[in-house]
Amino acid sequence: MSLLEVEDVHAYYGESHVLEGVTLDVERGEVVALVGRNGVGKTTTLRSILQLTPPREGDVRYDGESLVGHETHEVADRGVGWIPEDRRVFAHLTVAENIRLAVPADDDVEDALERAYEAFPDLSEIGGRDAGTLSGGQQQMLAIARGLVGNNDLLLVDEPSEGLAPLIVEDVTEALANLAEDTTMLVVEQNLPLALDIADRFYVLDHGTVVDEGSTEGVSTDDERFERLSA
């Protein structure tokens, strides 16, 4: 049984039909990339899994149990974490407070902070600063640190390299690769080299549906299956 099963999911924004039957699965321990052009429904797929944009049709099963009809906080409580597009750090909370919020109620907060600072030493120096004052790269590190201390079994990662300088993208890639050692991940990414670098498998999304899939092993960015990404 896969850890995550998305089956024929249809989702809408108002009357706009965004997901037109997305089907994909993620096995425990895998990193799966979801690639596609802008506006094809990648972020909506993640939002549907989290029940932020609940599917009108289809099912999302996590560890064999349907998530449809549950609240987002219940999905999170089951072990699904989210590193969203644009980081979405709490700008008026400090770095430390952002991390504290992500620590599950039963976990030791100080231990979690220590783990986060060990993984991202730069954050420990700016723990008292408001997250809104950080650079894009620092905010991305903070967003990943929140995912780290959340002790999630599955992380949904949305465009982790978006808007970052190439050097910072390298750091982010390394941080995600470290995280992937213990965590299953579904990563939405437009940066194809990065997606192929960290993922075991990929899905190509177009017009709200999966049009291609496969293993990333031995696959290069000029593979014909990715042609529609630049179309």
Next chain:
Amino acid sequence: MSVAGTVVDVLVSGLAKASLYAMMALGLTLIFGLLGVLNFAHGSLTMLGAYAAGLLMVTFAGTGVSALVWFLVAGLTAGVLVGGLGAAMEVGLIRKLYDRPPIYQILLTFGITLVIDELARIVVLFYGMQPQTDWQAALGTKPAFIADTLTVFGGTINHLELFEILWGVLTVLAVWAFLNRTRYGLVVRAGSEDEDMAAALGIDVRRVFTVVFALGAGLAGFAGALLMWDPAWAASVPLASETLLPAFVVVIVGGLGSFRGTVVAAVIVGMVDALMTYFFDHAIITFSGLPELTVFLILVGVLVVRPQGIFGLAEVGGH
């Protein structure tokens, strides 16, 4: 009176008014900051708090236990009762309108205030608490020392003003500590910034909304208990609108949803009000509406120069 006496007089009076304004406005700003709801029923909740505390004081004060102890019991009871009513309002009525434009919430809470005020009017008439504007019975439960005055540098300070400042400071500190020193306060601040992200971190944002609405309403109820003993306010049905207006002025001047802004604006408005009241009381200016006029001029000035308020963000609250 000496200059020092005048300064003391205006300063203490201003701080007392600021304390009352802060207590009236803090609940309003908490609710707007997290839920994005402009609660027009806030004044009515304050009025209910004044009557609830007043009823308890009239019933139990003078039974041998210190009136101050009863004040604490009455104030906390008023806060809890009105807080419970606020929670019921949020769950039963307001929650259904979160996905609608703000005008729906404004109309709903305005409707709620009309219902509460009319019901209160019926009850107080039935039990003979009116027609007097001030509910003298509740005012009469004040312990003697609160009615005393003391003289400092020639200025006159009412003990009641010191009592109001004490509770204003304690309330501001308590709310600040809740928001900044507790896990739940952290959750509230996160939920007010990004509801979706907070939910994705496992926070039941809807439950937080209910708790914050209850807390905001409870603060209004407790403020009502404090106003009950102040002859300038007292327990009366019109207290609903009389407190709603300054509360709105304070939260708009401070910046909607900003705790710091609300406290600073309460001090500014309280001080200006006290100064203008002094001018009028000493016949320096003989226009009786001077304090109110000046307070609203502050509101107009801030709206023109800095529409988001002193510490306001361009956008805050909402869903």
